[in-house]
Amino acid sequence: MIDSVETLKQRVEALKKEGTAATRILISMGTCGIAAGAVPVLEELKRVLAERQLEDKVEIIEAGCIGQCYAEPSVEICNAGSGSVIYGGVKVHDVGLIVSHIEDLAPDMNTVEKTWYYPETEKNTRNKIQARIVLRNSGRIDPEKLEDYLKNEGYQALAKALTEMTSEDVIKEITESGLRGRGGGGFPTGMKWNFAAQQPAGRKYMICNADEGDPGAFMDRAVLEGDPHAVLEAMAIGGYAIGADTGIIYIRAEYPLAVKRLKIAIKQAEENGLLGDNIFGSGFNFKIQLKYGAGAFVCGEETALIHSIEGKRGEPTFKPPFPAVSGLWGKPTVVNNVETYANIPAIIRSGAKWFRTIGTEKSPGTKVFALAGKVENVGLVEVPMGTKLRDIIFGLGGGIRDGKEFKAVQTGGPSGGCLKYDRLDTGIDYESLAAIGSMMGSGGMIVMDEDDCMVNVAKYFLDFTLDESCGKCTPCRIGNTRLHEMLERICEGKATMDIITKLKNLSYAIKDTALCGLGQTSPNPVLSTLANFEDEYLAHITDKHCPAGVCTKLITFKINDNCVGCTLCARNCPVSCISGERKEKHHIDQDKCIKCGVCYQACKFHAIDKL
Amino acid sequence: MSCCDCKGKKPNLILDFPDKTEKLNAFIDALDIGLDRDRNRGFLIECLHEAQNLFGYLPRSVQQFVADKLRLHLSEVYGVISFYSYFTDKPVGKYKISVCTGTACFVRGAEAILDEFKRLLVIEMGETTPDEKFSLGTLRCVGACSLAPVVMVNEKVYGKVTTKIVAEIISECK
Known part of the structure; x- marks a missing residue:
């Protein structure tokens, strides 16, 4: 039980005295690592260590994501003496070799360069491009062990905030740091907290938006899977600052591992008095619960998210009133994104001035x-x-x-x-x-x-918006449908030149009139591809040609004179539309061809042209 | 409004599976349900998650059961189910095939993979084969972008999928 700053100090000292094993082996066990095959590697590692009786000397840590997805499964060896090295693309049969070279770290293997430094504890002496504040612990600690987090300055920021600072001090520090919402909007976090703090005392809520729905973005998941306690600590700090006693993490049901690790972390924090009543003997109470999303991108918008927590359809409502004034169940509510929260402990520990040394004047960090x-x-x-x-x-x-x-x-x-x-x-x-x-x-x-068609890319993003539009306001529901139809016509070669003006006019109309952020930004992919790649649009419209060879309606596959009649294409064609005698030039039946491109990939003689 | 496409024969999962119903009942009773409908609604989504875990999908009988327990209207429950893509009121196949259509997978050819699945299984997106063996759907980003394009079959992730190995994935499920 940690009931005061003193006991926290004693606990950390005791943990540090226990010391760490001479060698630590870290395995990336995030969703991506597991998908790439980290589990068999881990099992083999345990087996080899047991076989060679090294279990006492070597500690295995199942860490979160180190961010080097291309090199998964990755294994990092940290030696007290000879430093550390990360091996990438580790296979089960490599494990024996790695363990044999655990002292000198010199097997002939694929290693991953550390392209990052940790600005909180070290100077960037080697000109590294990456600076890790948010991903500080990810891949370095076992996310299921509170002790690992405590050893790495864990809960020091909460202790400092609760015992040395008033809630105004905390808000002032965050405001001065210039931290802005990392979920996309970029609204100053300190200002948001200040609005909520100024509301009359009473029930208030601190919400963490962990409903990461952006296709192709997974940083929040990495933080939740790799360093869940950092989010809990930050939410408690925020709760203290605005006067809330309840925190809610709204998380995607599609992230089972993150959910599991958060549940473990919340339980550990509660058992150790780091969440609950009278934290650090300061009289401040704070508890955190999980709420699950159910697959709706628009719930990233804060009013929609709040409705979803209330059990309704996740439709946004007009602001004002802002959630900081009237949010969940009509009470003042602050909604911040996972990545935003992950910055908070570092800012409280090292100060706003330090934070401002990183990044730019208007966007620090x-x-x-x-x-x-x-x-x-x-x-x-x-x-x-x-x-x-x-x-x-x-x-x-x-x-x-x-x-x-x-x-x-x-x-x-x-x-x-x-x-x-x-x-x-x-x-x-x-x-x-x-x-x-x-x-x-x-x-x-x-x-x-060069193989990507920008018109098709714009169409893809609109496809997504259409699918995810909640349908409440007309510009988003109908406007985007019309935009999508126009892009479809362009991709099919059925459009005429006047479509460009129509696309632009409708895009601006949607931007100006849609209700929430989702609708207001949905035409951006169209406008930006029009601005930067207008020539590709023109090629589709006037020449009926897709320069990247993506839009299937506009391409034809033809066999040229390089054909030696090997029959490979005919054998691979899924619809059997290629005919011809062995050792003679083949022919594609254009009426039957589904333009899948299998023949194009299969041909070894460059005998198929994509026109 | 028809709640599911069960084509005439309407299974009542609540009556047909008393053990599952009992589990759902116990789950809801353990929550702090009261007379305040607004407050009860706050538990709706987690109840639906539990119900879908138990029954596999949420046909009208299950929706009605949850609605009654939480003192909500059936229409409110249906409104929530139809809004969120995670919930389904149609039965799903034994093998749930999901093609990732996140941006990273898209630029590496997810569309062609999806088309190949449609062609081989002779179903459209969101449908289930008549033998209730395969369902085909999409999902947005599993975060394994380095393995793009990615296909998930139930819990298993297949990475770097090409149109050629689609048939292999299907035959593996037999």
């Missing part, structure tokens, strides 16, 4: 991006605000896969925009991205290459 798509190194990266897109995509991402040409990068998820190469030197923060027609969003960053 870091941002986590889920870098995916056609880059070599897919994964989570946490970079200071203001980092150039080029450094992320070509530095951390390792450039485009298979030596292809970079075409576009999409930031901000379904509400964001596609940027082309001339924007690669933009330093990213909320303002700079908005200025070039995109947005920060929750941090999805999808890289596209």
